[in-house]
Amino acid sequence: MNNLYSHILGFENAFRIEIEKIKQTKPFQLYEPIAYSLSIGGKRLRPALMLHAASLFSESTTQVLPAAMAIEIFHNFTLLHDDIMDKADVRRGLPTVHKKYSENAAILSGDAMSILAFKYLAQGNSVSLAEILNLFSDTALEVCDGQQMDMDFESLSNVTIVEYMEMIRLKTAVLIASSLKIGALVSNAPHADANLLYEYGINVGLAFQLQDDWLDVFGDPAIFGKKQGGDICANKKTYLLLRAIEKADHTSLTILNEWIQKTEFDANEKIAAIKGVYEQTKVSEETHRLMVIYQNKALAALDKINVSEEKKQILQAFAIEATERMK
């Protein structure tokens, strides 16, 4: 996401200082896991998008830094608690908080992180605070709704594509969209423009998650940074799988069902078999066509925003990069 690089850098410098403060806070058993979780990185995409959105309507972006930290802390809190629920041992190549410390530490430190996000939000002290707090808490609840749907899908055999798209809207897209909208609101942007940025964010977020699912199967692990086929091994109901089930002929459907039902298997064999069905059913191309639809919706919303064409370039590029990125 090189186009947002200056915002990522500006955010990261300010955030490192905050993480250091958090690390020094007592009781250490509570705040050290928080500092650990925040310092192991991530793309810092949401705060960078928020800073950029703010910059569209205001010369200065320092006034949006507390809200940018709030959104990044909240995002990492959801990852921390999701990792407990998913029993995931590794994140970004390092042990997850519940593995490194304990499950109780991960529950309580996560709780404190979620509250900390609201504390940073309050520090912003914007004239739109009531509206921002409303949007932030609605969005945060939607992320929980999305996580619940994702967990429910594990034991459901008849998940539809509409349900899947709604799940990724809630679990991923709304936080990206709200990041942009809050950035605009802090800069006192007109409501119409703030709402168009939200619409842009929803559509980019959906495309972003579809590309994430695609990279899990077809990405280069050396670039993407994750082992290939994680979703396949876990029978994750992604767009690729749901669409393959719809399109598969009798033989391919038998292959899919057999591999989905196996509890013991060689990971590489399972990945190769299911990838074979994905290729036969051409769902990779379809996923890309769907991404382009969302990309175009995002660009159409962006087009209507009342700022100069020059100012729109970074978000135009980001909408394209979200679907073409290899990591």
Next chain:
Amino acid sequence: MNNLYSHILGFENAFRIEIEKIKQTKPFQLYEPIAYSLSIGGKRLRPALMLHAASLFSESTTQVLPAAMAIEIFHNFTLLHDDIMDKADVRRGLPTVHKKYSENAAILSGDAMSILAFKYLAQGNSVSLAEILNLFSDTALEVCDGQQMDMDFESLSNVTIVEYMEMIRLKTAVLIASSLKIGALVSNAPHADANLLYEYGINVGLAFQLQDDWLDVFGDPAIFGKKQGGDICANKKTYLLLRAIEKADHTSLTILNEWIQKTEFDANEKIAAIKGVYEQTKVSEETHRLMVIYQNKALAALDKINVSEEKKQILQAFAIEATERMK
């Protein structure tokens, strides 16, 4: 807490409607455990205190209802997650959320409850929202700090009384104090008075918790509603135990240490033995003297608040009831 009865009743009526709405929210797997946790009761002490504090400075108290719901939802969220961490199976005579549903359901529903608290807070839409959000998030973090200290105490052999008092200030007193202060702020009370209510709340909260610890040992289970000696069986480091360790002679100290170290024991025998030491060391009387100190500090703070004597009567009675209550 009969003196607050009208506020408890008013709150409960409004809250039942909200709980019903929450119960009808999708995805049900997320919101049903929240509705369950909120509907199994509790004293509704914090919202009632908030409503009462608001009534000292304003004719109407309806404007404080959303914040009162926020504080009650937050309080129940902490109980829900504490029950996971403490592996507690029963609360208020009913199965805890992680027992009735699952641990994952309890984690995620708790997360959503914590966010829901902030959502209700935003709905209040008061002119002091930034200040209220700051106070609420600081208080919420302090409650986490207190829970962390409480967990740390389990494996510490040298907890001091000062540390214990700090733990109960954080885990219990600050939320009571903030309930009162937020009530005052929403009613646009002068800051000096809001801060005096906070001071009153801290001291009443400390007395309240000391009485809770005392009731665990000396209360009548039929009235208190909890089995006697729960803290004793769990080696909870209460004021009673810490002070008994300080005051015990050689023989009594040996008795205490022996029972504390036993991993298998008859509960009634252990309770009787440790109660015997408490009686011999007169720590029950000492606990009451300490409660009276906090009660007097609370009354002194109340005395300075700039409202009529008549309006102070309910909080005067509450300060006394907090230390004399049997349930």
